[in-house]
Amino acid sequence: MYYIIINHTKQIIAADNSFLQAIHANTLENLNRQLILETITLDNNNNNELSVKTSKDVLNFKSVSTPLSSILGDLTLINVSNIDSLNRDIPSDTIETELELFDLTIPKTPKHNIDKIESPESVDISFNEPSAPMELFEETTLETDKHTPIYIDIDKVSEEIGISNSDYNNFLSEYIDTAISLESDLNSNNQEKQSTASQTLMQLADVLQLPVVNSIIGKLNTTDKESAMNLIKKFYDTLSMLTTKKQLSEHIQPQDIVKPVSFQIDDLQLLDDIDTQDSPRENPRKNSVETTQKTNLSPDIDLLIDDPLPETNQYDTKPIEEVSTKNKPVTRNDNTLDTSTTKSFGTLNLDEVKPMPFEFNMSDAADDLSLPLDLIEEFVKDFIVQARTETKKMVESYENGDLESIQKIGHLLKGASSNLRIEPLSNSLYDIQFCENSTKLENLIYIYWGQFLAFEQQINNSK
Structure with missing residues (x-):
């Protein structure tokens, strides 16, 4: 008698060592690996029988399933008995010989009929080999x-x-x-x-x-x-x-966005003494744990500048290379790329973006993360410095038409804000990270920056 436990996804999470040896798997790790590679297959369609197919043979077992409840969800306990062992007590004189079995299972077909059986030449037997x-x-x-x-x-x-x-x-x-x-x-x-x-x-x-x-x-x-x-x-x-985040969303329509003008790097008052070089591999955690709801922002809030966006080709559906940029000067220092050979997305003016307030309770974040409040405060301060530094790079990437760099920066900041439970910022940065349409980036970046300014003001006022 062997014992097996499977979860609701029909995957074996525990098994009798004797059973593992009987099917030539030896360890549960090896069994799961061979199941994934399909070198071993289990067939339990018949509730009273379990068939195990290996590269060597096919083993059949009698099985009885018992449902279980656990903290891991619904489980199933399977009692497995070797069919061969159940037949050991059968008298030997009742066991048919191979010759008798052969006579019973193979009909006496006339030889001339057998000669007529041919394999069609058109049959392709190469389908088992992956192309x-x-x-x-x-x-x-x-x-x-x-x-x-x-x-x-x-x-x-x-x-x-x-x-x-x-x-x-x-x-x-x-x-x-x-x-x-x-x-x-x-x-x-x-x-x-x-x-x-x-x-x-x-x-x-x-x-x-x-x-x-x-x-x-x-x-x-x-x-x-x-x-x-x-x-x-x-x-x-x-x-x-x-x-675990369900979907993207946009909170502001294009007509609500600030008019783009030339952007001056110094206006952001960035702290350049912080080393923000990316690690060899970005921490995957920064892109994983997401909340399932978004903060709904009221369209009535005066979020940006007073002047509405004029009717321009900013949202034209023409390819970017066809949009004239001669009236949209790009301000850059000596360290930026020469945009004369790149497809610039335009310019951004973050100076005229107005704060977009949202609720953030640092105590709740500390409780949720099970960390001291003063430690969360330090993390938040570090995040603000990091966000200003990375936003400078984001603006430069936008002016240079570098979508991939913008997405990477969104990924980096989204992970940090998500880990600190700054949900609205995390949601906006998520939208930037997965935005593939450059005409929508301006809107998304302004939303993010307006939220960041409000967040920064809230933290500064709480001191």
């Missing part, structure tokens, strides 16, 4: 969709696991922290370290119901060194795209 284009597509899918978020239905998943949305976000954040801490082990030449790290990440991803993550990390120990490095990169890229 090169398909392999190429699978390898490049993530790169193609590198700006597409991977949405987690937090309401559904949290309910199935039996925890709150807030707890799920915290667990997801901890999972990403764990993944970051295990990166060196995943890249290690020590197979034992790599195996332990991948097993840990697979088990945690299973609890959090992250199949897209599990499918990547599960292949790690069965590939060569070069493929393993690509899988690890794909794993962390996937983590950076996980989000």
Whole structure:
């Protein structure tokens, strides 16, 4: 008698060691890996029988399922009995010989009929081998969709696991922290370290119901060194795209936006003595834990400057290269790129943006993060300095037509604001990070900057 426990997604999370040995898997980690690679398949369509197909043979078991309730959600306990062991007590004289079985199962077909059976020449038996284009597509899918978020239905998943949305976000954040801490082990030449790290990440991803993550990390120990490095990169890229945020939204219409004029860098009063160079790999956590609701901003609030946007071609649907920029001078210093050879998106004037107030309670953030209030205050101060510095780079990137740099800055600041529970800022920066239409960037950047100014004023006034 063996015992197996599976979760509601039909994945084995515990198994009898004797059962693992019987199916030549030996360890649960190895079994899950082979299930992912489909070198072992389980068929339990018949509730009274479990069929295990391996590369060597097919094993059939009698099974009895019992539903369980747990803090991890609904589980199923399966009692498994080896069918062969149930037949051991059958007298030997009742067992048919191979010859008798052969006579029973193979009809005596006339030889001339057999000769007429031919295999059609048109049958293509190569379908089991994956084609090169398909392999190429699978390898490049993530790169193609590198700006597409991977949405987690937090309401559904949290309910199935039996925890709150807030707890799920915290667990997801901890999972990403764990993944970051295990990166060196995943890249290690020590197979034992790599195996332990991948097993840990697979088990945690299973609890959090992250199949897209599990499918990547599960292949790690069965590939060569070069493929393993690509899988690890794909794993962390996937983590950076996980989000529990439902959708993007825009709060202000184009006609409400400040008129673009030449932007002066010095007007932002930036603190240039802060080193904000990006790390070799951006922390995926900065792109993961999101809130599920947005703050609704009233359109009646006087958010920006008094002059409405004149009817210009700023929102024309023509390609950017066709839009004349001769009346939109670009102010830059010697360290900026020469925009005469790039496709500038225009200019931004953040001086005339008015604050867009929203609610932020630092005490609530401290309680939610289980951190001392004075520590949160220090983090907030650091974030304000970081935001001003990075916004300078964002403006330069906008004037140079560098969409990718703008998205990276949005990603960086969004992660920091999300971790501090500054929800409206996080939402606006999320929109910037995943914006692919340059004509919408100006609106999104002004919204973000108006919210930032209001946030900065609130923090300064609270001192």
